Amino acid sequence: MARLLEFTLNGRDRADAVADNILLLDYLREKAGLTGTKTGCDGGECGACTVLIDDRPVLSCLTLAATVQGRRIDTIESLGTGGQLSAVQRGFHEKLGSQCGYCTPGFIMASAGLLRKNPNPSEDEIKEALGSNICRCTGYVKIIEAVQYAAALNAQGVAP
Amino acid sequence: MNKPLPARNIGTYVPMIDGPEKVSGRAKYTADIVHPGQLAGRIYRSPYSHGEIVAVDVSEALKLPGVLAIVTGADCDKTFGVLPVARSEHPLARDRVRYRGEPVAAVAAVDDATAREALRRIKLTVRELPAYYTAKSALAPGASAASMV
Numbered sequence A: 001m002a003r004l005l006e007f008t009l010n011g012r013d014r015a016d017a018v019a020d021n022i023l024l025l026d027y028l029r030e031k032a033g034l035t036g037t038k039t040g041c042d043g044g045e046c047g048a049c050t051v052l053i054d055d056r057p058v059l060s061c062l063t064l065a066a067t068v069q070g071r072r073i074d075t076i077e078s079l080g081t082g083g084q085l086s087a088v089q090r091g092f093h094e095k096l097g098s099q100c101g102y103c104t105p106g107f108i109m110a111s112a113g114l115l116r117k118n119p120n121p122s123e124d125e126i127k128e129a130l131g132s133n134i135c136r137c138t139g140y141v142k143i144i145e146a147v148q149y150a151a152a153l154n155a156q157g158v159a160p
Numbered sequence B: 001m002n003k004p005l006p007a008r009n010i011g012t013y014v015p016m017i018d019g020p021e022k023v024s025g026r027a028k029y030t031a032d033i034v035h036p037g038q039l040a041g042r043i044y045r046s047p048y049s050h051g052e053i054v055a056v057d058v059s060e061a062l063k064l065p066g067v068l069a070i071v072t073g074a075d076c077d078k079t080f081g082v083l084p085v086a087r088s089e090h091p092l093a094r095d096r097v098r099y100r101g102e103p104v105a106a107v108a109a110v111d112d113a114t115a116r117e118a119l120r121r122i123k124l125t126v127r128e129l130p131a132y133y134t135a136k137s138a139l140a141p142g143a144s145a146a147s148m149v
């Protein structure tokens, strides 16, 4: 069955007929054409598919699109303004928290969710917030550094 | 030949040339590319940890409308590994499966749902071989080797 789904995607209201059994991840990538959100494991283990629902990081591969009625979804494509990278994006780029980059959108969204809630996280809070994300390339030292740098940029007024 | 220069980048941050694409989600990976009329691919993976392949029966899967092709280990006689540990690997299992999840057959179909259904119709018959789940038991005297290297 399909239903009419109304929600906010990256700041824009959207209405779409959506099948009951389609995953939010597949909806975003295939229906909305937003391929920045990645399919890593397809089963809740890697975090590559992380998006924000009402500012909270969620695994879109474990979320049915039909459940986001009336909610606000933010994907990696929503970050940054006027061609400028957001604080978290700059952190991952400038502090080398990204190599192949496949895990990066998920890490960035999980980090953005953290900084929206807690602009000045401790190292332990960063580790906990990124506990659902796996990176096979960088190791996690640079990623933690990237988030710390993003928090510092954020304090100077760059949006996370 | 030029004399090698002393490394000046050690300890400095050299951001990647394609970093901005990667951190903004604009970078296109293979899975992000969509061509009109493109097919969906799915891989049938071994549910067994270790076994001798007796048969990979894809006949029922091939009958499914919308399935265009299925390849198995029988179609893959070349090894492809680049890493030294993987030089003897075939893209799809031949003769034996050596771990749970090893690719056994690959399906091309008109869409993902059809490809998934095709996987359900593939029948793998194996003669199970001993499997080990700890390094210790794999190294124990008398343990059989999983690799054919």
Ligand code: FES
Pocket (backbone or CB within 6 Å): A038, A039, A040, A041, A042, A043, A044, A045, A046, A047, A048, A049, A050, A059, A060, A061, A062
């Ligand atoms: S694709 Fe969602 S957790 Fe891996």
Ligand code: FES
Pocket (backbone or CB within 6 Å): A097, A098, A099, A100, A101, A102, A103, A104, A134, A135, A136, A137, A138
């Ligand atoms: S940068 Fe490659 S998996 Fe994280």
